Amino acid sequence: MxxxxxxxxxxxxxxxxxxxxxxxxxxxxxxxxxxxxxxxxxxxxxxxxxxxxxxxxxxxxxxxxxxxxxxxxxxxxxxxxxxxxxxxxxxxxxxxxxxxxxxxxxxxxxxxxxxxxxxxxxxxxxxxxxxxxxxxxxxxxxxxxxxxxxxxxTPILYLNTTLLEEKGLDPACPKTWDEFKEYAAVLSEDGEMKGATMPIDIWFYEAFVTQAGGEMIDDAGKPAFNSEAGAEAIDFIKEMYEAGSIKVPTGDVAGDTAKQDFVNGKSGMMLSSTADLTYLMTNANDQGYEVDTAFMPENKQFGVPxxxxxxxxxxxxxxxxxxxxxxxxxxxxxxxxxxxxxxxxxxxxxxxxxxxxxxxxxxxxxxxxxxxxxxxxxxAHERPMVEGYPEVVNALVEEITRAVLQDGSSQDALDNATERAEAVLK
The missing domain is CATH 3.40.190.10 (Periplasmic binding protein-like II)
Structure with a gap:
């Protein structure tokens, strides 16, 4: 990403x-x-x-x-x-x-x-x-x-509308978290593909927290993600991963893996930057399927960094x-x-x-x-600019990844990330 x-x-x-x-x-x-x-x-x-x-x-x-x-x-x-x-x-x-x-x-x-x-x-x-x-x-x-x-x-939602229509799904959706989870489940039913390939990406997490009604850093420059909204954002990813409806790649190539899965028809939906639009539409045209774009789904509200x-x-x-x-x-x-x-x-x-x-x-x-x-x-809203935020990002990505892939607690992940963040954001 x-x-x-x-x-x-x-x-x-x-x-x-x-x-x-x-x-x-x-x-x-x-x-x-x-x-x-x-x-x-x-x-x-x-x-x-x-x-x-x-x-x-x-x-x-x-x-x-x-x-x-x-x-x-x-x-x-x-x-x-x-x-x-x-x-x-x-x-x-x-x-x-x-x-x-x-x-x-x-x-x-x-x-x-x-x-x-x-x-x-x-x-x-x-x-x-x-x-x-x-x-x-x-x-x-x-x-x-x-x-x-x-x-x-900004991050937007990419949809392989050809695949959605083949599965009987309305390409005008999903517009909410619940609809996104429903679509991911249907797209994953035969086991040959996933609803989405979704890395643990701080950009997406910032969006999910906003959509759940929370914030990452408060006005005093202190961590604010250890909240109900922060936990709900992690659980949104965990529930789909545990249901087998999304793939969660890791490492330096996670973003590239997500794009290649989408391009090759291994996933029906993808969250990614609007900067990938030309690349994805060119590949879709070459491979004979249709791609559409939509807002990131809302939860309590819409919101993107x-x-x-x-x-x-x-x-x-x-x-x-x-x-x-x-x-x-x-x-x-x-x-x-x-x-x-x-x-x-x-x-x-x-x-x-x-x-x-x-x-x-x-x-x-x-x-x-x-x-x-x-x-x-x-x-849309700006990203946090407090000094030390890159280290906060590292801590959050590590803790969220552990919670999702190793079946950890969302609250433990947030507690650990907050402790690490507070040590940096003094």
């Missing part, structure tokens, strides 16, 4: 490298134009269609901006990208522009690794209200914007490079480029003006599956 990252022991190192030089944000707004082309490096995560999108946009930017030349470099997963960025920053060799997975924005900013974009936004009077408010929650640190939404997503990456400027650049980096970030997140990325990958259009372009309106009319995640933003 392209939704979260972990830092492990590298978090401690960030406190050491925080002292690396950073120019003052207000001093960076010079308006100076370089005499020679400014060279920038841009690091990004994920390959395939997402990687192609990044490379295509950088090529277009370079053609339109002869005074600024950007080199795009693939760095792997979000985990790998963040670890490499930390190491490069410590070595004073960081890229000028990179991606932060949204839950990491505050950590990078508060450790002095990224520059506030607020002076540049104010200087250019950038219309922040044009960015979808449901995607802006992970952009602010101490009331200043440090990151702009770029390739953003947002995900994906924001663009950030690394700290410590001289004035000319700051201006060039800002020009690149502003262009990459502008209306036309946002619409291009959304059509090319399936990621959300993060600007209202992008959704309203003729290009996107035509896409929604011809392929309504693209609009599901946009409509679902009504129920």
């Amino acid at each position: 392209k939704t979260y990252w972990t830092l492990g022991s590298a978090m401690a190192a960030m406190l050491v490298i925080a002292g690396c030089g950073s120019s003052g944000s207000t001093e960076s707004v010079s308006g100076a134009q370089p005499d020679e082309p400014i060279e920038l490096t841009y690091w990004y995560a994920w390959g395939d269609k997402i990687g192609e999108n990044n490379e295509n946009l950088v090529q277009q930017f370079n053609e339109a901006h002869p005074n600024i030349q950007v080199t795009a470099e693939f760095q792997g997963t979000y985990d790998e990208l963040h670890a490499k960025t930390q190491a490069a920053f410590a070595a004073k060799d960081a890229p000028e522009v990179t991606q932060n997975e949204i839950a990491s924005v505050e950590t990078f900013a508060k450790n002095g690794m990224t520059e506030s974009l607020q002076p540049f936004i104010d200087q250019d009077e950038l219309d922040i209200e044009d960015f979808n408010e449901g995607l802006m929650g992970n952009s602010y640190v101490d009331e200043e914007i440090y990151a702009l939404p770029y390739l953003r997503s 947002t995900g994906g990456a924001n663009l950030v400027m690394t700290a410590g650049l001289d004035d000319a490079k700051q201006e060039a980096a800002w020009t690149f970030i502003k262009w990459m997140t502008d209306t036309e480029q946002t619409a291009y990325s959304s059509e090319f990958t399936g990621y959300l259009p993060s600007r209202h003006s992008a959704s309203e372009t003729e290009k996107m309106q035509k896409v929604y009319e011809e392929v309504p599956q693209y609009k599901t995640a946009v409509d679902q933003l009504e129920y």
Whole structure:
């Protein structure tokens, strides 16, 4: 899943490298134009269609901006990208522009690794209200914007409607947890396939907790998942696993396993990022079945976390490079480029003006599956950004996995995860 990252022991190192030089944000707004082309490096995560999108946009930017030349470099997963960025920053060799997975924005900013974009936004009077408010929650640190939404997503429900219809199931559902469990049971009746392949993924768990009426972290920055909603979210997974109606893969390839099971007709439903839409629809077309998309099912309410990456400027650049980096970030997140990325990958259009372009309106009319995640933003919320949350994620995933696969107690899992979380979130 392209939704979260972990830092492990590298978090401690960030406190050491925080002292690396950073120019003052207000001093960076010079308006100076370089005499020679400014060279920038841009690091990004994920390959395939997402990687192609990044490379295509950088090529277009370079053609339109002869005074600024950007080199795009693939760095792997979000985990790998963040670890490499930390190491490069410590070595004073960081890229000028990179991606932060949204839950990491505050950590990078508060450790002095990224520059506030607020002076540049104010200087250019950038219309922040044009960015979808449901995607802006992970952009602010101490009331200043440090990151702009770029390739953003929510988890959605994918349905192999061909398989559903063969089983006599209405492809317009399931809309609730109970209906999802019913569909999973019917799809699994003959033993040849599962209702869904569902890894223990923190992104999904955050959604389930919200749908059950709970929250992950409270306003004071303390764990709040040890609740009735938190337990109900675990039990939702456990009940289907114990009934044999879902497959729960583990390890680094769990997300890929889920996608391959769905693509190969081994599961009829899948929860995954809207960023997988183009890939899944292309495969479905090649293999002769239909795919539809829907909101994640509701329990007490609908609710999903947002995900994906924001663009950030690394700290410590001289004035000319700051201006060039800002020009690149502003262009990459502008209306036309946002619409291009959304059509090319399936990621959300993060600007209202992008959704309203003729290009996107035509896409929604011809392929309504693209609009599901946009409509679902009504129920979206930001991910927790408290320092130490990556370690909380590790603890939760480990404890939930143990509860589901080893028939443990949901309450014991939450108690253990809370104890581990409190040790981190002091």
